[in-house]
Amino acid sequence: MNFPILSSIIFLPLLGALFIFLSQSKTSSIKSAIYVSLFTSIANFLLSIFLWYSFDRNFTGFQFVEDKNWISGLIKFKLGIDGISILFIVLTTFIAPICILSCINSVKTRIKEFLIAILVLETFMLGVFCSLDLVIFYLFFEAGLIPMFLIIGIWGGPRRVYSAYKFFLYTLLGSVLMLIAIIAIYWISGTTDFVQILEFKIPKEYQYILWLAFFSSFAVKLPMWPVHTWLPDAHVEAPTAGSVILASILLKMAGYGFLRFSVGMFPVASEYFTPLVYTLSIIAIIYTSLVALMQEDMKKLIAYSSVAHMGYVTLGIFTFTKQGIDGSIYQMISHGLISAALFLSVGVLYDRTHSRMINSYGGIVNILPKFSLIFMIFTLSALGIPGTSGFIGEFLVLIGIFQKNYFVAILATLGVILAAAYMLWLYKRVIFGNLKSNTIKEIKDINISEGLVLSLLAIATIVFGFYPEPILDTISVSSDYLIENYKKDLAYHLMVKK
Amino acid sequence: MIENIQILYPEIFLSLSILIILMIGVFIKNSYNLVTNLTFLTLLVLIAILLNKKGNTLIFSEAFISDSFSIFIKILILISSLFILYSSQVFIKDNNINKFEYPIIFLIAILGMFFMVSSNDLILFYLGLELQSLALYILTAIDRDNLKSTESGIKFFILSALSSGLLLYGCSLLYGFTGSTNFEIINKELTSENVGAVFAMVFILVGLAFKVSAVPFHMWTPDVFEGSPSSITSFFAIVPKIAGIAVFIRFMQIPFENILIEWQSIIIFLSIASMILGAVAAIGQKNIKRLIAYSSIGHIGYALAGIATGTSSGYSSSVLYITIYAVMNLGIFGCIFLMKKDGKYTEEINDLSGISKNHPLISLSFLIILFSLAGIPPLGGFFAKFYIFLSVVESEMYTLAIIGLLTTVISAFYYLKIIKIIYFDEITKPFDENKSFSISGTIFISCIFLVTFFLYPSIFNDLIFTAVSQ
Numbered sequence: 001m002n003f004p005i006l007s008s009i010i011f012l013p014l015l016g017a018l019f020i021f022l023s024q025s026k027t028s029s030i031k032s033a034i035y036v037s038l039f040t041s042i043a044n045f046l047l048s049i050f051l052w053y054s055f056d057r058n059f060t061g062f063q064f065v066e067d068k069n070w071i072s073g074l075i076k077f078k079l080g081i082d083g084i085s086i087l088f089i090v091l092t093t094f095i096a097p098i099c100i101l102s103c104i105n106s107v108k109t110r111i112k113e114f115l116i117a118i119l120v121l122e123t124f125m126l127g128v129f130c131s132l133d134l135v136i137f138y139l140f141f142e143a144g145l146i147p148m149f150l151i152i153g154i155w156g157g158p159r160r161v162y163s164a165y166k167f168f169l170y171t172l173l174g175s176v177l178m179l180i181a182i183i184a185i186y187w188i189s190g191t192t193d194f195v196q197i198l199e200f201k202i203p204k205e206y207q208y209i210l211w212l213a214f215f216s217s218f219a220v221k222l223p224m225w226p227v228h229t230w231l232p233d234a235h236v237e238a239p240t241a242g243s244v245i246l247a248s249i250l251l252k253m254a255g256y257g258f259l260r261f262s263v264g265m266f267p268v269a270s271e272y273f274t275p276l277v278y279t280l281s282i283i284a285i286i287y288t289s290l291v292a293l294m295q296e297d298m299k300k301l302i303a304y305s306s307v308a309h310m311g312y313v314t315l316g317i318f319t320f321t322k323q324g325i326d327g328s329i330y331q332m333i334s335h336g337l338i339s340a341a342l343f344l345s346v347g348v349l350y351d352r353t354h355s356r357m358i359n360s361y362g363g364i365v366n367i368l369p370k371f372s373l374i375f376m377i378f379t380l381s382a383l384g385i386p387g388t389s390g391f392i393g394e395f396l397v398l399i400g401i402f403q404k405n406y407f408v409a410i411l412a413t414l415g416v417i418l419a420a421a422y423m424l425w426l427y428k429r430v431i432f433g434n435l436k437s438n439t440i441k442e443i444k445d446i447n448i449s450e451g452l453v454l455s456l457l458a459i460a461t462i463v464f465g466f467y468p469e470p471i472l473d474t475i476s477v478s479s480d481y482l483i484e485n486y487k488k489d490l491a492y493h494l495m496v497k498k
Numbered sequence: 499m500i501e502n503i504q505i506l507y508p509e510i511f512l513s514l515s516i517l518i519i520l521m522i523g524v525f526i527k528n529s530y531n532l533v534t535n536l537t538f539l540t541l542l543v544l545i546a547i548l549l550n551k552k553g554n555t556l557i558f559s560e561a562f563i564s565d566s567f568s569i570f571i572k573i574l575i576l577i578s579s580l581f582i583l584y585s586s587q588v589f590i591k592d593n594n595i596n597k598f599e600y601p602i603i604f605l606i607a608i609l610g611m612f613f614m615v616s617s618n619d620l621i622l623f624y625l626g627l628e629l630q631s632l633a634l635y636i637l638t639a640i641d642r643d644n645l646k647s648t649e650s651g652i653k654f655f656i657l658s659a660l661s662s663g664l665l666l667y668g669c670s671l672l673y674g675f676t677g678s679t680n681f682e683i684i685n686k687e688l689t690s691e692n693v694g695a696v697f698a699m700v701f702i703l704v705g706l707a708f709k710v711s712a713v714p715f716h717m718w719t720p721d722v723f724e725g726s727p728s729s730i731t732s733f734f735a736i737v738p739k740i741a742g743i744a745v746f747i748r749f750m751q752i753p754f755e756n757i758l759i760e761w762q763s764i765i766i767f768l769s770i771a772s773m774i775l776g777a778v779a780a781i782g783q784k785n786i787k788r789l790i791a792y793s794s795i796g797h798i799g800y801a802l803a804g805i806a807t808g809t810s811s812g813y814s815s816s817v818l819y820i821t822i823y824a825v826m827n828l829g830i831f832g833c834i835f836l837m838k839k840d841g842k843y844t845e846e847i848n849d850l851s852g853i854s855k856n857h858p859l860i861s862l863s864f865l866i867i868l869f870s871l872a873g874i875p876p877l878g879g880f881f882a883k884f885y886i887f888l889s890v891v892e893s894e895m896y897t898l899a900i901i902g903l904l905t906t907v908i909s910a911f912y913y914l915k916i917i918k919i920i921y922f923d924e925i926t927k928p929f930d931e932n933k934s935f936s937i938s939g940t941i942f943i944s945c946i947f948l949v950t951f952f953l954y955p956s957i958f959n960d961l962i963f964t965a966v967s968q
Contacts, residue, residue, distance in 0.1 A: 070955065071956040139875040139880075142875045164922075172874075179884075180891065187891055
């Protein structure tokens with residue numbers, strides 16, 4: 001394969017952004033900017049579907065590898081994908097046009113700049129999922145902070161400055177430790193190429209400290225309890241499209257990082273720190289679910305539910321079983337769809353009434369029947385009812401964790417009940433009951449672009465709820481390979497000890 | 499006839515040009531424009547001469563050295579001076595400091611730095627340093643009707659004279675204990691047992707630290723940065739720092755090579771203190787030039803961290819750092835030259851409030867440069883820090899690396915504060931229209947360099963590494 005398809009996927013949105021930036025004409029430029037960005041993002045989506053189609057499911061290593069000299073003698077610009085990353089690439093390119101469509105309704109000022117920010121962010125996110133070199137990974141991982149900071153800060157709500165700062169500084173603080181770890185790995189193993197590091201096998205005595213450095217970055221980004229506090233603030237203040245990207249893709253970068261780098265490079269440390277991860281995940285699931293119950297702001301409630309759902313992801317990854325890892329990947333993909341849909345739904349209400357408070361709604365079903373129906377689908381999938389994609393992810397994770405630790409599994413199952421409680425209660429308070437105020441009576445049901453976006457997401461959720469095969473089939477070989485490698489490395493390091 | 503006199507051609511050419519331009523300035527009335535254009539010409543010709551120079555030669559009883567390291571630093575000094583002078587033309591004219599002495603003193607300072615960078619002998623080094631300092635005193639106070647400018651000139655003069663005294667004292671001690679002023683001979687004579695010479699080394703380090711404004715010898719920096727006209731501040735922020743770091747490296751590499759253990763702990767202290775103070779003290783600043791002053795202290799801390807490793811890769815990373823730092827500061831001062839409301843220049847950060855609505859391009863430049871100063875990838879500033887930490891971790895100085903990266907996060911806070919003011923805050927009065935190509939051209943080049951640096955981040959590596967490791 002000579003055509004650099006991964007580079008094209010990564011840099012196509014950047015090209016679109018550059019195009020919008022350079023076309024400075026005043027008249028009707030907003031409309032053309034929207035068309036350009038929609039065109040680039042949809043083209044990119046089709047390209048990634050093509051990539052998924054031509055992807056070889058039975059191949060264990062990395063495919064479509066691109067290897068260029070970057071910093072001579074030090075670092076190579078290396079890209080490549082396996083069954084895990086391809087799904088995140090498709091998810092990213094799927095969410096990006098949805099964000100662009102949604103901003104037509106919600107963003108009122110400086111639309112051009114907003115579209116540029118979204119497209120640049122898409123480039124960075126895709127780069128994270130494609131990179132096979134730690135420095136390149138770090139580069140893209142950190143670069144995403146800049147557009148996201150601006151999205152929250154410029155187009156956000158009243159407390160946007162505080163939230164933007166909190167988001168930026170929290171993530172940066174976590175990440176700089178990862179940078180030191182990456183540099184240390186370079187001096188230990190002589191390379192930052194991920195594949196070569198796997199072959200090199202980092203000595204056990206370094207693994208613990210390096211694992212913690214990576215953990216500090218991913219735990220903040222995921223986010224895990226107790227460093228999750230930036231997330232509710234960021235979500236509440238960010239514009240709808242920003243919340244969607246944050247929830248459905250940015251958080252997944254951390255889960256992907258755990259899976260790819262922490263487990264892959266530091267098996268001994270991963271095994272050693274598993275109790276820590278279990279504890280934090282269980283606290284995340286139970287505690288943030290309880291916190292979510294008490295929220296009066298819809299976006300905050302969904303933000304806390306995201307933390308709880310991410311708890312399942314970490315649980316699943318650190319079971320090191322086939323079901324657990326498959327489940328956590330599935331959970332990430334499905335949460336990417338569902339949380340995007342939930343934030344879009346809240347955005348639909350917010351655009352009409354300018355209130356996110358639960359108690360200012362009630363009885364919506366009488367005036368917005370279509371919206372109520374679609375919102376119900378997402379509520380049910382968020383609590384993981386069978387037949388939706390949320391169920392399969394949680395179910396697989398729970399199977400995985402039952403093989404490892406009964407106690408943790410029981411606590412985790414408790415979280416499913418709590419999820420049902422807060423989601424259904426939210427639905428009841430917003431949709432059913434009596435109409436609270438007369439202003440709500442005036443509002444109109446969802447329009448075509450909103451309907452299109454939400455029904456696309458609803459279809460995806462239900463299809464993957466009934467037919468998980470395409471996703472599971474894609475990850476199967478790669479996750480097998482991951483677990484096999486993990487076990488082999490663990491055995492190797494135990495042998496070295498003796 | 500002196501042998502190998504041709505290696506001195508750049509300095510000879512510069513001195514002759516200074517004298518000729520001075521004559522023109524004296525005998526032709528209102529000759530500022532002519533003198534400035536001749537200065538540009540001189541700088542360009544010098545760059546051309548230096549680009550054609552190669553090799554490693556010593557002359558004047560091994561007092562003057564011309565190697566690829568000094569040539570690289572000289573070219574860097576010339577290019578940044580050229581851009582500084584070019585982008586500040588509008589500012590100079592608006593502030594009525596367009597006297598013909600201005601560019602001439604500028605050239606004299608550069609001549610001093612040339613000798614500093616090329617010196618292989620304590621006496622030549624000291625003479626070059628003093629020539630540079632004398633020119634800088636005058637430049638600081640060039641706006642002589644302005645109280646602040648004069649005040650900062652006097653402040654800088656007194657403190658700098660004191661530090662030069664310390665430096666000279668160190669030099670004389672070093673001569674006393676080693677019996678020579680030549681760097682190579684000092685290198686051979688100097689060992690850890692020679693306590694007196696180690697004592698002398700401390701004095702020399704103090705003097706050098708003052709010149710690059712490393713903590714705790716930084717006190718003059720904020721006042722001088724704020725007081726002197728912005729066109730001079732931009733010169734202060736960039737060019738003497740480049741020369742200072744170069745001299746630092748020269749001293750550590752040749753005369754003090756054998757007492758690495760002794761000076762390493764001092765430089766680590768200077769570096770950590772500068773990084774922390776640069777990050778913390780800048781938070782409360784309201785004047786953008788004061789903020790840049792503290793930020794430059796912080797950046798010098800990172801450059802010193804590279805020197806503290808005592809390895810060639812460390813030295814080259816710190817040269818690379820100072821190169822990228824120069825580009826970023828050229829850009830940020832270009833933006834400062836554009837902060838003009840109703841014909842009056844403003845330096846308050848709050849005056850930037852909401853300018854992104856009226857000046858999208860200036861704001862974007864600010865955004866790129868500030869994120870780059872904060873060291874966020876994929877901008878140039880990240881790679882500067884990356885190379886520094888690469889070499890610091892290589893030398894297993896983990897504490898230095900961790901403190902350095904944590905201060906990056908703290909300093910990100912105040913860079914973000916400016917971005918917040920520009921992009922998130924309510925709009926105030928817009929700035930005056932910028933009609934000059936010179937400023938926007940400089941900002942554009944700086945931003946393009948920072949944004950596209952990630953495409954080929956090793957562009958300077960080979961050059962700098964070979965230059966340093968000679």
